[in-house]
Amino acid sequence: MERVWADTHVTDDSLVQCISEIRKALGSEASALLRTVPKQGYCLDASHASARRLPLFSTVRIAALVLVSAALALSALLLAPRLQTASEVQSIAVLPFENLSGNAEQAYYSNGLAEELIVNLSRIADLRVVSRAASFSVAESASDPRQVARELRVSYLVDGSVRREGQTLRITAALIDGANGENIWADSYSGAEADVFALQETVLTELVRVMSVRLSRQERERLGVRGTRDVDAFDNYLRGRELAGFLTASHNEQAEEAFAEAIRRDPDYAAAHAQLSIVLSMRVEYGWTNDMTNTLARAVWHAERAVSLSPDLPFAHFALGRLLSRSFISDLAEASAEFEKAIELDPNYTDAYAFYAIVQVSDGRAEDALNTISEAFARNPVPPYWYFMSVGAANFHLGNYEAAEAALTELLQRNPNLQNALRLLIATYGHMGRLDDAEWLTMEYEALGGPAAITEIMQLVNIEHPPYREAVIDGLRLAGLPE
Structure with a gap:
């Protein structure tokens, strides 16, 4: 001193x-x-x-x-x-898709399409799908696919690119063998921007076919791109998700605007309602509002709306469970039920495991919490x-x-x-x-x-x-x- x-x-x-x-x-x-x-x-x-x-x-x-x-x-x-060893299921990580649009501001779109693929693959019980946070983080620090696969402890990698120019869209995707770094399958798809949902479904179906993944009847029914068919609503949803990740008051407001516009374009867009609920909840958690009562009421409404619109959407149950677990509401029994439902629908939902473990500790179930968080660590190596x-x-x-x-x-x-x-x-x-x-x-x-x-x-x-x-x-x- x-x-x-x-x-x-x-x-x-x-x-x-x-x-x-x-x-x-x-x-x-x-x-x-x-x-x-x-x-x-x-x-x-x-x-x-x-x-x-x-x-x-x-x-x-x-x-x-x-x-x-x-x-x-x-x-x-x-x-x-x-509770489950990694060798019992096939393992895969989706890397961030390269933005070939010639505009850095379009990165949210290419990354968003990669994340949507992660979400859709996660619905398959016979796949262990690494979270976006883990796969994107390791991909930034290593270029050799074999090294990436080793660090993420996966057998397969999905790599790709997105070129979005005007009203046209071109998506390339490749399935890579993590052991030798060689392509097992690769293809490219082109169309109008309005064809984005069909292109996503084609990539998803081809990946499942090439890996010969076994699907239950329920998984076959759930497999596919769902949520909205409005291109502008989808674009605003991806933009809002990117903005929400910056964790600042101004970005939080911009994210709300993007999700609100997505909902205006498609009032039944369950994922947008769920994301908006989390944005509003975080506004209270970080003290970014002077009207906590109204903000919380809106957060609850959008979370419950998401669940009612899409009861089989894991993220909707996660959003409601997360909100109910916060200290300003703290309904631990209902929060537990929502997290359990999210995990049932998506066994790879590591954030749901991690939040559920926190709820279990708060509720006096420390041993259960250790079992739950062990699943999150087993499925998310980073x-x-x-x-x-x-x-x-x-x-x-x-x-x-x-x-x-x-x-x-x-x-x-x-x-x-x-x-x-x-x-x-x-x-x-x-x-x-x-x-x-x-x-x-x-x-x-x-x-x-x-x-x-x-x-x-x-x-x-x-x-x-x-x-x-x-x-x-x-x-x-x-x-x-x-x-």
Whole structure:
């Protein structure tokens, strides 16, 4: 403090905030390069840095490999045995489709078509389909299809491109053998933009045929592109989905406009209703509205409308379950039912598993939560950071504090500003008797604006099961936090 801010009036919180920002900037390298030394400070450990400067492409690839390895190791350490082995089903990943339209702003359309293919393939029980987040992430860091297949642990890859010019559309697709990187099948399809739904169905049918996938009667009935047949509604839906992923207030409003336009064009577009429900829910979660009551009412209406319009659409049940699981509504029984239905309809829906696990913890079912989240890790080899929250929470409430610490630390290394993880890790350190670590973590929590009093913290903890709430309170007390 004296060296850096000798002539400036700042507090210790300033240092904590700066360290938090440095960790965020370092990203996946933060855990190796920046260590907390309890009661002393922070250490930048350059011995973990590369001896030579690597090209950006290589650095990203290495970071992705480290991330995959860490995720797999953690899943083996922290999770219960998987309910289904990967060898029992064929496995496939759809890579982002290349945008050949000559306009970078059209990327949402090509990526959207790839994601729609993922959604449709996921309805097949005899396929393990990797999530969009995982396949797109690994594809950005590796160019060799064999490497991509190894990292995603799949047998097949689907690659393709989209050229959209004026009212014409050309889609190419290829099925790649992950073992040798060779094309098993490839074809191209051209037509008017209004033919997009027929082109999607042709690609889907051909992929299923080439892989000789067995389909049940229900799967044969569900297989195919559904939702809307209005080209403009579909375009607005894809655009809204892209905008919603940016997670800012302005993008949230733009996403709402896009989904609302899709619904105006096709009032029975269930997926657009479901997406709009999530956009409105997130507006409340992130504090982007001054009218929480009306925003929530609209979110509930659109989620229920989606389910009523398309009862066999997994995403509709996910959207309603997600909304009902939020602390401002918290109907855990109904949320559980919706997530179970989403998983029944789409066994590959890893986000549904992950959200359901969080609900199970909140409802006092930590062992069930570990089984559920193990399915998400088994089906998604590159899990998002937030999957580790349910792993940490479940192990915490089972008294497995070392496993809880490992999961929560992984989570915070990938998102240092996640306050609910900080709160639970402070309680974990309390139970472990690691008071120095708890003290430092409390400082970081306060620097992010979190209240460091037990009563205030418990108002933010979305745990309904009384014994589980008491375990958190006891951990915070043991960590030395005031009432």
